[in-house]
Amino acid sequence: MSETQAELSPAAAKAPAKVNMIQALNWALDDAMSADKNVIVFGEEIADPEGGGIVKISHGLSTKYGSRVRSTPISEMGFVGAAVGAAVVGFKPVVEIMLMNFVAVCMDQITNHAAKLRFMSGGQTHVPMVIRTMTGSGFQNGGQHSDFLEAWFCHTPGIKVVMPSNPADGYGLLRSAINDPDPVIFIEHLNNYWTPGDAPERGKLIPLGKARIHRPGKDVTVIGYSRSMLDIPPVAEKLAKDGIDCEVIDLRTVQPMDMETILTSVKKTGRAVVVHEACRSFGVGAELSSRIHEALFRELKAPVERVASEDSPVPYAPPLEQAFLYTHAELEAAIRKTLA
Amino acid sequence: MSETQAELSPAAAKAPAKVNMIQALNWALDDAMSADKNVIVFGEEIADPEGGGIVKISHGLSTKYGSRVRSTPISEMGFVGAAVGAAVVGFKPVVEIMLMNFVAVCMDQITNHAAKLRFMSGGQTHVPMVIRTMTGSGFQNGGQHSDFLEAWFCHTPGIKVVMPSNPADGYGLLRSAINDPDPVIFIEHLNNYWTPGDAPERGKLIPLGKARIHRPGKDVTVIGYSRSMLDIPPVAEKLAKDGIDCEVIDLRTVQPMDMETILTSVKKTGRAVVVHEACRSFGVGAELSSRIHEALFRELKAPVERVASEDSPVPYAPPLEQAFLYTHAELEAAIRKTLA
Amino acid sequence: MVMTQPDSKTLVAIYEKMTLIKHSDDRVIGAMKAGRMVMPYYSARGQECIPAAISVQLTDEDYLVTIYRGVHDMLAKGLPPKLLWAELAGKVTGSCKGKGGPMHLTYPSKGCMVTTGIVGASMPIACGLGLATQLRGEKRVTVANFGDGASNIGAFHESLNLAAVWKLPVIFVCQNNQYAEHTAYSTGTSAAKISDRAASYGIPGVHVDGNDPIAVYSAAQQAIARARAGEGPTLIEAKTFRFNGHLIGDAGEYIPKAIYAEAVKNDPYPRYRNWLVEHQHASATQLDGIDAAIKTLIDEAEAFAMSSAAPDAIEVKRDVYATEIA
Amino acid sequence: MVMTQPDSKTLVAIYEKMTLIKHSDDRVIGAMKAGRMVMPYYSARGQECIPAAISVQLTDEDYLVTIYRGVHDMLAKGLPPKLLWAELAGKVTGSCKGKGGPMHLTYPSKGCMVTTGIVGASMPIACGLGLATQLRGEKRVTVANFGDGASNIGAFHESLNLAAVWKLPVIFVCQNNQYAEHTAYSTGTSAAKISDRAASYGIPGVHVDGNDPIAVYSAAQQAIARARAGEGPTLIEAKTFRFNGHLIGDAGEYIPKAIYAEAVKNDPYPRYRNWLVEHQHASATQLDGIDAAIKTLIDEAEAFAMSSAAPDAIEVKRDVYATEIA
Numbered sequence A, B: 001m002s003e004t005q006a007e008l009s010p011a012a013a014k015a016p017a018k019v020n021m022i023q024a025l026n027w028a029l030d031d032a033m034s035a036d037k038n039v040i041v042f043g044e045e046i047a048d049p050e051g052g053g054i055v056k057i058s059h060g061l062s063t064k065y066g067s068r069v070r071s072t073p074i075s076e077m078g079f080v081g082a083a084v085g086a087a088v089v090g091f092k093p094v095v096e097i098m099l100m101n102f103v104a105v106c107m108d109q110i111t112n113h114a115a116k117l118r119f120m121s122g123g124q125t126h127v128p129m130v131i132r133t134m135t136g137s138g139f140q141n142g143g144q145h146s147d148f149l150e151a152w153f154c155h156t157p158g159i160k161v162v163m164p165s166n167p168a169d170g171y172g173l174l175r176s177a178i179n180d181p182d183p184v185i186f187i188e189h190l191n192n193y194w195t196p197g198d199a200p201e202r203g204k205l206i207p208l209g210k211a212r213i214h215r216p217g218k219d220v221t222v223i224g225y226s227r228s229m230l231d232i233p234p235v236a237e238k239l240a241k242d243g244i245d246c247e248v249i250d251l252r253t254v255q256p257m258d259m260e261t262i263l264t265s266v267k268k269t270g271r272a273v274v275v276h277e278a279c280r281s282f283g284v285g286a287e288l289s290s291r292i293h294e295a296l297f298r299e300l301k302a303p304v305e306r307v308a309s310e311d312s313p314v315p316y317a318p319p320l321e322q323a324f325l326y327t328h329a330e331l332e333a334a335i336r337k338t339l340a
Numbered sequence C, D: 001m002v003m004t005q006p007d008s009k010t011l012v013a014i015y016e017k018m019t020l021i022k023h024s025d026d027r028v029i030g031a032m033k034a035g036r037m038v039m040p041y042y043s044a045r046g047q048e049c050i051p052a053a054i055s056v057q058l059t060d061e062d063y064l065v066t067i068y069r070g071v072h073d074m075l076a077k078g079l080p081p082k083l084l085w086a087e088l089a090g091k092v093t094g095s096c097k098g099k100g101g102p103m104h105l106t107y108p109s110k111g112c113m114v115t116t117g118i119v120g121a122s123m124p125i126a127c128g129l130g131l132a133t134q135l136r137g138e139k140r141v142t143v144a145n146f147g148d149g150a151s152n153i154g155a156f157h158e159s160l161n162l163a164a165v166w167k168l169p170v171i172f173v174c175q176n177n178q179y180a181e182h183t184a185y186s187t188g189t190s191a192a193k194i195s196d197r198a199a200s201y202g203i204p205g206v207h208v209d210g211n212d213p214i215a216v217y218s219a220a221q222q223a224i225a226r227a228r229a230g231e232g233p234t235l236i237e238a239k240t241f242r243f244n245g246h247l248i249g250d251a252g253e254y255i256p257k258a259i260y261a262e263a264v265k266n267d268p269y270p271r272y273r274n275w276l277v278e279h280q281h282a283s284a285t286q287l288d289g290i291d292a293a294i295k296t297l298i299d300e301a302e303a304f305a306m307s308s309a310a311p312d313a314i315e316v317k318r319d320v321y322a323t324e325i326a
């Protein structure tokens, strides 16, 4: 079914000006399911009798789409594997892994199977599935419920990694992820769910693999995604008052990374700072930093700075959670350092 | 029990001049078990009735140490978790995950538990266990039996990552890993098993976290570990004939990385190349490259080069396996590029 | 094995543990509602009889592994209320210095070894504790707690099989509260009874009313005797209910009203109190005395927690490894 | 459900599949011993009767998922020998262009959907194929093959439970060859019979002699009928033996000589051939004709594989994603 239908849907006209991520993602699932009957949704608690998902992202879907939407047993290996199987024969499953740390119980189906079946079958099969999951510190969920593990998947060829930062992107990227012929892990941030943002235009897809220039600037390129896009803009505005003009880029898709947009920007500014919530070492920032250094070594005016969390598990007590995460002050200092 | 006993054992005197990795690791397990009755060993097929391990690394141990050495069901979650539990109460389990890709079925016990219990318990418990595993391309084992996944664990605070390249290091590092109070993943390379090397001195431990300068040099620092230490030395010798003097560093421990040795070397040479078999993007090379750029940006004469495998699953057919892995020619070219 | 009925002293000890659990839980929820405490808290109100009736038969040497919904298990096994409360409050005086929180309670000196937030993960770890005991020739048992939903995850299967082939002294206690988060038992679970699954491992599987202390007591008694005798693991399914939803804030819309009402009618706490008095195992006055003592204990625990300091930021670098990170 | 006995035509069709599997296997091993082929090869010699007796009852629409030891399953289901041999030889003409190899055989036009090298992983994927069929209202069945050792891994448990609660049309076929690599059944498996484990999921569990085509045929017939009728999954345990060890090169020292000798005496292939002739389902001449035809087929397959080109290096960049990587 074509996207035109969704684009012309009356819902578009009625959309409110501001919505939050939960609403945007719910629309994306709903519109994807109505556009293509091969889209199916499952995961723990996600059907309406079980509440439509723990933050209600799939609210209303099982009522509307029946058995295409199912609550599963607590069996991530089982149901993620089931998504792989259904995808191989043409379904477009969207499965929810309630919190990102739980990928650890089903890595095999994601990394050894979903990511590799296209290659190992010599292109005879492919796995157009989406794994939605959420995570993030700041909720006292402790060491086993808060990790950002995107780097594991970025290092797994065959899978794409999408991490939206705002409702409109969430909608458009999730629609694209569902349509994508390859497996996508779609990582949501708990901190972003309730932040209102511009309402998405329903039916409007945002291509995967394209970053977004959130704020044009000329002095230093600050690259973020997901949660860090809540932190970078206020710091950039603060610095603007001191005459430091940041170009802020939201990666949106972390793998594949939009090197064209990034390098064009850094070529212009000569400076770059990378920001993510995942712990610092061996994170996405390392790859980004390496690529920038490799491509623009002679043009860079300062080494690329990385701003990220401590190399520790996520602690429970709020002051420790704060100590774990980078602060706005650290971010500001890193940006200033590139200009020193 | 102290190391002295092992050091004084008559075996030391009788050791042959050259042994392979299998023999060295078997000695390490044997000596560790005889030095400390808390060392226990389990995994699939590892007891003698089942052949003493698929490459026989644990050969003879169950005969010698009885029920401290056990073959397990095919239940990686179960037995890795059992190692966690036994470690928490003072055992030092050494468990074998037959091939590295199978970590994907038991990531939870490794990353959410072994790596985090010390922190989450506020230091009340800790998990002195070792996970031994092996991997590597070049054996037509295909996409699900050949991956190097060390980057996943390097990005998991709380666990250490050790990757020996030769029998003497294998012995000394495994002994240290077993004695270490924290969980260690000890990654062996199939290609290295049968390569003879200097025999270890039995009882001599090699500290974790310390790199080894394999070949001193002044022009460019080439950093490798595990399998790449089979490839770098011949290329370095070849380049030496052209007057290019490589300093070759074997990381030995990948996390924590010995930045002191690395930075001292790169400060001297002004150039660095990082080499690993794992696929390139988001790999260990990225972290190393970033850290070097960050620390020595002004001193570097060229950007750090990364030499690694393709960002693809490991293919089956031998010509494709070769196309997947970096070649000596690529390695040579990368080194020359830093000098161009 | 000769099985014995619990004497009055034991029955009262069970009551005391149940009271401790219930009072602490009521008070935590009170503190949360009053805004004095903030956290994700998984109340076990309604399930207190299970750990109480099991733990009276355990010593400090015996091991316990439990889950996010495990405060009751920990208190019953001996985690001091002060250390619990300070941990919940995220204070440096907490059992885990405020680093673990409710999902990761630990207190080795009473055998409280591991609390996990990952469904199913308690069981493989319990196998390791059992293995340690077996290798050392000790008589300890390990109790592994988990929920009904957890019986559908792979770790359950691998652990019961491993414990069975190695004859490990582990007691797998499924606290079947009929819901896994918002999912009713039969939506996720194909077995009529979870205890039926013991047949897959050739081990005893016992289904008991988890709200009946005597039933739980005797099922545990047999399992403990079997484990201590080196005969291997047992699966106990104790059927119960949780009154406060999955976590505080869960309004429980997914629970049919009739089922909830029926469960409340079966509340093990008042039922057991009345039964003790009725059968003259204790006088009401005696039990009032216990209640009062426990109230004091919780008062002290709360005061201790509230007056304690938060951990210092440096703690984020400690306990990652044996040596502090840079 | 009225169950029928296989007629002579069907019995001969089973023989034909068994012959194809056996001949191909003998010849692959021959080519390896002669050094014409090099690979990790997991022979299923001795197990040929299982997929043969099942697959004669399946159509090309039905799905198959199997494991590294799955060449027999794939051939029985319809993977053309030429494409198999070229794949084993790592040639671009192989079914997977030489990218997959023996552990990842795939051929969707005959329903050969996935081959996995990860123990247990065939089963969750089979659930997904069954789910697809159920959602589309089709009548396909999915056969998920796995070994006895695999019945101890978590994915087995999660899959059987999921298939049971969703009533998926999946047939779980445990080819119990009594060893998992070098580990004897009872060293790793606590259940007396793997089919006993069906009780955990409230589904039928059937134990059959996997060397008896009639027994396998009728167990599969019932399971297929049940699946097509929407009544859900079945667990079939087919007891058998593998004659060539875990992989070629394995000398089998861990197998007691008496057990091996007994197994060879039960070799299903000659036994079945004799039985067919004895019971006049086919004449020896007719079977000789089949043998000869299959010999030709394998000759062609080997020649095709040997004369085909290796894949070009660029293939490493293709099929990672839908679009070639840079």
Ligand SMILES: Cc1ncc(C[n+]2csc(CCOP(=O)(O)OP(=O)(O)O)c2C)c(N)n1
Binding pocket: A044, A074, A076, A098, A102, A105, C069, C117, C118, C119, C120, C146, C147, C148, C149, C150, C151, C177, C179, C180, C181, C246
């Ligand atoms: C592997 C994993 N998947 C999902 C979750 C999220 N989760 C937390 S508790 C829970 C329900 C568990 O139910 P049950 O086992 O019955 O225990 P109960 O909470 O009822 O005590 C779920 C799904 C998790 N923590 N771990």
Ligand SMILES: Cc1ncc(C[n+]2csc(CCOP(=O)(O)OP(=O)(O)O)c2C)c(N)n1
Binding pocket: B044, B074, B076, B098, B102, B105, D069, D117, D118, D119, D120, D146, D147, D148, D149, D150, D151, D177, D179, D180, D181, D246
């Ligand atoms: C998760 C996982 N663990 C270990 C292995 C290594 N391995 C490959 S085959 C095998 C034995 C499997 O035995 P069984 O299930 O009985 O099947 P069979 O090989 O006998 O057909 C093992 C342990 C693997 N491939 N995957």
Ligand SMILES: [Mg+2]
Binding pocket: C147, C148, C149, C175, C176, C177, C178, C179, C180, C181
């Ligand atoms: Mg429950």
Ligand SMILES: [Mg+2]
Binding pocket: D147, D148, D149, D175, D176, D177, D178, D179, D180, D181
């Ligand atoms: Mg087997």
